[in-house]
Amino acid sequence: MCGIVGYIGEQQAYPILIKGLHRLEYRGYDSAGVSMITSQQALNVYKATGKVSALEEKCSAEDTTGTIGIAHTRWATHGEPNTVNAHPHRSQSGNLSLVHNGIIENYKTLRAMLEKEGYTFHSDTDTEVLVQLIEYTQKSNKCDLFTAVQRALKNVVGAYAIAILEREYPDRIVCARKGSPLVIGVGTDAHGKKEFYIGSDATPIIEYTNQVIYLKDEEIALMTRQSDLPEIINLANVHQTPEMHTLRLSLDELEKGGYPHFMLKEIWEQPNALRTCIRGRIHVQAKDVLLSGIVDHKERFLNARRIIICACGTSWHSALIGKYFIEEAAHIPVEVEYASEFRYRNPVIYPDDIVIAVSQSGETADTLAAIQLAEQKGAFLYGICNVIGSSIARATHSGTYIHVGPEIGVASTKAFTGQVVTLCLLGLAIAKVKRTLSDEMFHTLVDELQTIPDKIQWTLEHNKDIDKFAQMFTYCRNFLFLGRGYNYPVALEGALKLKEISYIHAEGYPAAEMKHGPIALVDEEMPCVFIAPKRGMYDKVVSNIQEIKSRKGKIISVVTEGDKTVSDMSDYTFVIPDTRDCFVPLLAVIPLQLLSYYVATAKGRNVDQPRNLAKSVTVE
Numbered sequence: 304m305c306g307i308v309g310y311i312g313e314q315q316a317y318p319i320l321i322k323g324l325h326r327l328e329y330r331g332y333d334s335a336g337v338s339m340i341t342s343q344q345a346l347n348v349y350k351a352t353g354k355v356s357a358l359e360e361k362c363s364a365e366d367t368t369g370t371i372g373i374a375h376t377r378w379a380t381h382g383e384p385n386t387v388n389a390h391p392h393r394s395q396s397g398n399l400s401l402v403h404n405g406i407i408e409n410y411k412t413l414r415a416m417l418e419k420e421g422y423t424f425h426s427d428t429d430t431e432v433l434v435q436l437i438e439y440t441q442k443s444n445k446c447d448l449f450t451a452v453q454r455a456l457k458n459v460v461g462a463y464a465i466a467i468l469e470r471e472y473p474d475r476i477v478c479a480r481k482g483s484p485l486v487i488g489v490g491t492d493a494h495g496k497k498e499f500y501i502g503s504d505a506t507p508i509i510e511y512t513n514q515v516i517y518l519k520d521e522e523i524a525l526m527t528r529q530s531d532l533p534e535i536i537n538l539a540n541v542h543q544t545p546e547m548h549t550l551r552l553s554l555d556e557l558e559k560g561g562y563p564h565f566m567l568k569e570i571w572e573q574p575n576a577l578r579t580c581i582r583g584r585i586h587v588q589a590k591d592v593l594l595s596g597i598v599d600h601k602e603r604f605l606n607a608r609r610i611i612i613c614a615c616g617t618s619w620h621s622a623l624i625g626k627y628f629i630e631e632a633a634h635i636p637v638e639v640e641y642a643s644e645f646r647y648r649n650p651v652i653y654p655d656d657i658v659i660a661v662s663q664s665g666e667t668a669d670t671l672a673a674i675q676l677a678e679q680k681g682a683f684l685y686g687i688c689n690v691i692g693s694s695i696a697r698a699t700h701s702g703t704y705i706h707v708g709p710e711i712g713v714a715s716t717k718a719f720t721g722q723v724v725t726l727c728l729l730g731l732a733i734a735k736v737k738r739t740l741s742d743e744m745f746h747t748l749v750d751e752l753q754t755i756p757d758k759i760q761w762t763l764e765h766n767k768d769i770d771k772f773a774q775m776f777t778y779c780r781n782f783l784f785l786g787r788g789y790n791y792p793v794a795l796e797g798a799l800k801l802k803e804i805s806y807i808h809a810e811g812y813p814a815a816e817m818k819h820g821p822i823a824l825v826d827e828e829m830p831c832v833f834i835a836p837k838r839g840m841y842d843k844v845v846s847n848i849q850e851i852k853s854r855k856g857k858i859i860s861v862v863t864e865g866d867k868t869v870s871d872m873s874d875y876t877f878v879i880p881d882t883r884d885c886f887v888p889l890l891a892v893i894p895l896q897l898l899s900y901y902v903a904t905a906k907g908r909n910v911d912q913p914r915n916l917a918k919s920v921t922v923e
């Protein structure tokens with residue numbers, strides 16, 4: 304949550320900061336702010352509630368000059384979203400300005416201590432405490448900012464990514480991280496001089512340089528105009544050598560490419576995204592699945608007693624599908640845990656357990672904490688992430704990237720299908736190692752998995768008219784999504800998608816559970832979406848539909864192409880091509896994504912940035 308951008312170099316900072324904030328707006332968008340030091344050494348701070356565009360409007364009448372600056376887009380944690388609570392925050396003397404992503408857990412104690420020392424506070428935030436603490440430390444130790452930040456952070460409990468400006472020294476920025484991500488871009492300007500960019504992730508940086516340093520936990524970095532590389536020290540006073548990485552992210556991937564919203568673009572990108580996800584992992588001639596993350600740890604997987612998957616939200620849904628597949632194909636018991644619950648239990652972990660973290664962003668605080676706990680208990684950690692170099696990817700012993708490209712829309716779409724495909728590849732690769740599938744079945748599954756991108760394309764093209772009847776559902780107050788077996792998690796995902804972007808209340812259930820309570824909700828105003836492919840438990844789902852129909856519920860169904868029985872029982876149907884049971888979720892979820900998208904846009908919702916949400920949930 305919250306996005307940070309920073310710049311120091313010879314260019315004007317403001318346009319770089321604003322563009323960067325727009326790119327990071329998916330991380331939070333309730334208020335925004337910038338701070339620059341002008342050539343007359345004034346430290347200007349401008350803030351606005353609402354989106355970055357509101358800040359731009361405000362700044363149009365202000366002095367935004369300066370070649371050094373920091374900026375922030377906020378997702379409120381402490382204090383309501385208003386201009387006082389928006390970042391950057393200034394220190395008491397006005398000499399420092401600071402932006403922060405994360406939560407300072409002991410901020411009340413620190414604030415009380417600072418108040419005793421004569422510091423006053425204007426906001427309700429933990430961030431203002433941090434900037435005052437740094438100034439207090441600097442003054443009482445009579446030290447430079449770099450040292451003061453390091454000393455001050457030793458007293459801080461919680462998570463932070465911060466960037467700080469000092470009015471008296473317009474040639475330096477200090478930044479630090481613990482628990483929240485921070486990336487430093489190292490560029491070269493037109494005159495061959497080094498310039499530095501700071502971002503919560505690489506998206507505000509990629510336009511200028513592909514050379515980045517991922518700051519590690521408890522590291523503090525100093526960037527000056529005179530240096531070619533940041534100076535880095537950690538909280539234990541040990542100097543660190545900056546590790547340079549080359550980004551493989553293109554600017555095109557970050558743009559909307561003619562679509563009205565990122566979400567729609569990302570829904571339509573799925574065929575290609577999944578081709579990339581599969582590419583190089585299925586060895587066509589040998590009909591084999593090769594995941595380097597497994598090859599290097601074959602014995603672990605061969606002897607695994609149990610797999611525990613920790614995840615949140617949509618990633619938790621894909622993990623459930625992964626559980627069904629891995630248990631079926633590789634005969635290993637799999638438990639799927641909400642990371643937020645797992646981290647606060649005292650879970651039993653055996654040394655031969657494998658703990659998998661599934662996370663698009665690779666930054667979700669609960670998931671990260673869950674695997675850190677599992678590691679303390681001796682588990683082997685495997686990461687399934689999308690964002691390269693993210694915290695979870697780096698915290699795990701091995702793993703597989705889903706490689707679906709940047710997902711900007713807050714509602715997860717292509718990451719969901721990418722995670723499901725990756726979990727299926729993982730299940731197949733383990734099955735191969737353990738020889739739990741016959742060669743014939745293994746080859747059948749591998750062949751079928753490779754047809755999925757084309758079948759998603761087909762599904763997208765045959766469900767284009769969802770936008771026409773989505774209008775009819777804008778007045779609904781509730782929705783039920785129902786499925787069985789592999790399609791129960793799809794029902795959960797369909798419901799989550801609809802509620803998060805349209806704000807219509809929706810629930811997902813295993814279809815057979817209806818009669819144990821939820822069926823009481825059904826009347827002529829209740830749309831019930833059934834995932835009813837002509838596979839597995841088809842007849843049983845038909846009976847479940849009948850039960851709803853006789854209570855006058857409206858039936859919307861996802862059916863296999865050519866199906867008549869369910870289509871005739873339904874008020875609306877979406878078609879998908881036939882595939883094996885285990886891969887149906889990859890097709891069935893497509894019309895549900897489109898349904899949510901079109902209902903939400905018909906209601907005038909901001910689908911890419913729904914209210915109260917953020918793309919990476921880096922706070923608990």
Ligand code: M6R
Pocket residue numbers: 615616617618661662663664665666667670713714715716799800803918919920
């Ligand atoms: O980045 P992660 O996959 O760890 O994120 C987990 C959830 O916050 C995320 O899937 C969330 O539920 C999505 N907004 C759903 O569309």
